[in-house]
Amino acid sequence: MLQSKQQSMAWLLRYLRPVSGRLGILLLLLLASTGVQLVNPQIVQRFIDTAAGSGVVSSLLTLAGTYLILAALNQLLTVAVSYLGNDVSWRSTNLLRGDLLKHCLRLDMRFHNVKTPGEMIERIDGDVTHMSNFFSMFIIKVIGSFVLLAGILGFMFTINWPIAAVMTLFTFASIGAMVFIRDMGVKSSKDERGASAALFGFIEERIAGIEDVQANGNVPYVMNRFYRAMRNVFLKGRKAWMLRVVPWNTTVVLFAVAVTAVLLLGVHYYLNEKISLGTLFLIYQYTQMLNDPIEQLGDQVQEFQKAKSGIMRSQELLGSRSEIAEGTRTALPEGPLGLEFEHVHFSYTPDKPVLHDITFTVRPGERLGIIGRTGSGKSSLSRVLLRLYNIGSGAIRVGGVDIRELSLSALYRRVGMVTQDVQLFDGSLRDNLTLFDGSISDSYILETTERLGLKQWIDSQPEGLDTHLKAGGSSLSAGEAQLFALTRVFLTQPSLVILDEPSSRLDAATEAMLQTAVDQLMTHCTGIVIAHRLSTLEQVDHIMVLGDGRILEFGEREKLAKDPASHYAQLLITGREEDLA
Structure with a gap:
C-alpha cells in the first residue's frame, strides 16, 4: 500500500517538476494573500474600537484607507493566483495528455480492437481534465489553508485562549473527519468516469455507422441505448457526488456547533467587559474566516477523490503494454528487399x-x-x-x-x-501527402503525383498544395x-x-x-x-x-x-x- 502511494507520488512529481518554478511563485502569491486576509480584520477591529472611543477622524480615515488598499491588493493577488494556477494546470495536464496519446499510439492492434475512439478520447482528455485542479491548486490550496488556519488560531490564542481552544477543537475535528473519509468517493468516482467513457464510445460508434443506422431504421434502437447509457452516467455520477460531499457536510455540522459556542463565549466576555466591541467583531470575523480554509480543504478532498480516480485510470492506461516488442536493429540492405x-x-x-x-x-x-x-x-x-x-x-x-x-x-x-x-487529416494537401514531413520538396511531390495521374486534380484546387483538406476526405x-x-x-x-x-x-x-x-x-x-x-x-x-x-x-x-x-x-x-x- 505504502509502495503504491510512493509510486503515485513519484508519478505526479514527474508532471509537476517542469512547472515547479511557477508552483513556487504561486505559493508565494498565496501566502501573501493569506497575510492580507489575516491583517484586514485587525484593521476593522481598530477602526471599531477607535470609533467607539471617540477617536480622531484622521485616524479613522487612515484605517479605512489602509483597509481599502489591502482589499484591492488581495483582489489583485486572487486574480494572479487564479491565472497562474490555470497556467500550471494546463501545462502539467497537457504533458500528461501527450504521454497518454503517445502511449496509446504505440499500443498494438489487439488493444485498439477492444477500445472505441470515443472511449479513448474520454480516457485521454476527460480523465485528465478532472485532474487539472489537483495539478494546479491542490497542493497550493492545502498549504495556504493550513497557513491561514495556523495564523487565525495563533492570533486568537493571544486574544482569548478559551475561544481559541474551541476553534482549535473544531479545526482538528474537521480535518480529522476529512482525512478519515477522504477515499470514500474514489471508487464511485472511478466508476463514474468509466460510465462516461462508455457513453462517449457509444456515441462515436453510432455516429461512425450513421449510414447503416439510418438505412436500416435503427434510430429508435440507438436512442434507447443512448438513454440507458445516459441514465447509467447519471446514477453513477449521483452516487459519486453524494459520497464526495460527505466531508463537506461533516464540516458544515461541526462549523455550526463551533460558531454557536464561539459566539456565546464572545458575547459572555463582552457583557462582562473582558473584551471590546472591536475584539468581539474580530472574534466573529476570524470564526467566519476559519470556515473558509476548512471549506477549501473539504472542496480539495472532493477534488482529490475525482483526481485520484483519474490518476488510477491514467496509470492503468499507461500500464497497458503492447505485445509488440521492438528490436534494436536499425539498418536493412540497400535496394529492393526480399x-x-x-x-x-x-x-x-x-x-x-x-x-x-x-x-x-x-x-x-x-x-x-x-x-x-x-x-x-x-x-x-x-x-x-x-x-x-x-x-x-x-x-x-x-x-x-x-x-x-x-x-x-x-x-x-x-x-x-x-x-x-x-485516412485524411485536417491540414493542407501537402501535409496529407507527406504526412507532415517537411523534408519532401514540392517539386518531388508534383513529379510523383503527375506520374500517378493526380497532378491534374491538384492543379484544379484553389491553392494547389496549400489547399486545406478536412478530416475524413469528404472532398x-x-x-x-x-x-x-x-x-x-x-x-x-x-x-x-x-x-x-x-x-x-x-x-x-x-x-x-x-x-x-x-x-x-x-x-x-x-x-x-x-x-x-x-x-x-x-x-x-x-x-x-x-x-x-x-x-x-x-x-x-x-x-x-x-x-x-x-x-x-x-x-x-x-x-x-x-x-x-
Missing part, C-alpha cells in the same frame, strides 16, 4: 487460427500477387508483416532480417502499404483517395510495397492509369499485390492463392496461367471475379 515467410502461424483469438504454416519467398525486385476469398487470410499477411500483430510461431524476414529484430521505425521507413481505406472521390494513398506511400521511396486491394475503388479507366503508374514506380522495389480483380495481377511475377489461411497454390504467374489444373487458370478461364469476393 521477403520470406517461414512456417508462420497466426490467430486473432486463440480458438480461431487465421494463418496456418505459411511459407514462401519473394526475391528482391519481384512482384507477388495474392488472391483468395474473403476471410482467406490475405489482409492478415500484411498486418503481421507490418507488425501490427505478433505471429504465433515461425519467422518473417525482410531483406534477410527477422522483423522482430528490427525497430519499428526502421521497418516502416523501408516498407510501405496502401490500404483500401484512406475526394473514391478513386482520387486511392491515388492519394498510393502517392503518399511512394513519396517515402519504400523498398518493399504492399498494395492491399489497390484498385477495389477505381473504375476501369482510373485502374488502367493506376496500373501504368504502379509499373513505373515499382521498378525499384519489391511488390506485394493483394487483389480482387485479376486484371490487377497481369504484371506480377508470382501468384499465391490462399484458402482458409493456407497456401493452396504458389508459383510463377505464366506457368500457373498455362496449367489448366491450377486455381489461377480456372479463375482466368471462368472470368468470375465474384469468386474472389
Whole structure:
C-alpha cells in the first residue's frame, strides 16, 4: 500500500517538476494573500474600537484607507493566483495528455480492437481534465489553508485562549473527519468516469455507422441505448457526488456547533467587559474566516477523490503494454528487399487460427500477387508483416532480417502499404501527402503525383498544395483517395510495397492509369499485390492463392496461367471475379 502511494507520488512529481518554478511563485502569491486576509480584520477591529472611543477622524480615515488598499491588493493577488494556477494546470495536464496519446499510439492492434475512439478520447482528455485542479491548486490550496488556519488560531490564542481552544477543537475535528473519509468517493468516482467513457464510445460508434443506422431504421434502437447509457452516467455520477460531499457536510455540522459556542463565549466576555466591541467583531470575523480554509480543504478532498480516480485510470492506461516488442536493429540492405515467410502461424483469438504454416519467398525486385476469398487470410499477411500483430510461431524476414529484430521505425521507413481505406487529416494537401514531413520538396511531390495521374486534380484546387483538406476526405472521390494513398506511400521511396486491394475503388479507366503508374514506380522495389480483380495481377511475377489461411497454390504467374489444373487458370478461364469476393 505504502509502495503504491510512493509510486503515485513519484508519478505526479514527474508532471509537476517542469512547472515547479511557477508552483513556487504561486505559493508565494498565496501566502501573501493569506497575510492580507489575516491583517484586514485587525484593521476593522481598530477602526471599531477607535470609533467607539471617540477617536480622531484622521485616524479613522487612515484605517479605512489602509483597509481599502489591502482589499484591492488581495483582489489583485486572487486574480494572479487564479491565472497562474490555470497556467500550471494546463501545462502539467497537457504533458500528461501527450504521454497518454503517445502511449496509446504505440499500443498494438489487439488493444485498439477492444477500445472505441470515443472511449479513448474520454480516457485521454476527460480523465485528465478532472485532474487539472489537483495539478494546479491542490497542493497550493492545502498549504495556504493550513497557513491561514495556523495564523487565525495563533492570533486568537493571544486574544482569548478559551475561544481559541474551541476553534482549535473544531479545526482538528474537521480535518480529522476529512482525512478519515477522504477515499470514500474514489471508487464511485472511478466508476463514474468509466460510465462516461462508455457513453462517449457509444456515441462515436453510432455516429461512425450513421449510414447503416439510418438505412436500416435503427434510430429508435440507438436512442434507447443512448438513454440507458445516459441514465447509467447519471446514477453513477449521483452516487459519486453524494459520497464526495460527505466531508463537506461533516464540516458544515461541526462549523455550526463551533460558531454557536464561539459566539456565546464572545458575547459572555463582552457583557462582562473582558473584551471590546472591536475584539468581539474580530472574534466573529476570524470564526467566519476559519470556515473558509476548512471549506477549501473539504472542496480539495472532493477534488482529490475525482483526481485520484483519474490518476488510477491514467496509470492503468499507461500500464497497458503492447505485445509488440521492438528490436534494436536499425539498418536493412540497400535496394529492393526480399521477403520470406517461414512456417508462420497466426490467430486473432486463440480458438480461431487465421494463418496456418505459411511459407514462401519473394526475391528482391519481384512482384507477388495474392488472391483468395474473403476471410482467406490475405489482409492478415500484411498486418503481421507490418507488425501490427505478433505471429504465433515461425519467422518473417525482410531483406534477410527477422522483423522482430528490427525497430519499428526502421521497418516502416523501408516498407510501405496502401490500404483500401484512406485516412485524411485536417491540414493542407501537402501535409496529407507527406504526412507532415517537411523534408519532401514540392517539386518531388508534383513529379510523383503527375506520374500517378493526380497532378491534374491538384492543379484544379484553389491553392494547389496549400489547399486545406478536412478530416475524413469528404472532398475526394473514391478513386482520387486511392491515388492519394498510393502517392503518399511512394513519396517515402519504400523498398518493399504492399498494395492491399489497390484498385477495389477505381473504375476501369482510373485502374488502367493506376496500373501504368504502379509499373513505373515499382521498378525499384519489391511488390506485394493483394487483389480482387485479376486484371490487377497481369504484371506480377508470382501468384499465391490462399484458402482458409493456407497456401493452396504458389508459383510463377505464366506457368500457373498455362496449367489448366491450377486455381489461377480456372479463375482466368471462368472470368468470375465474384469468386474472389
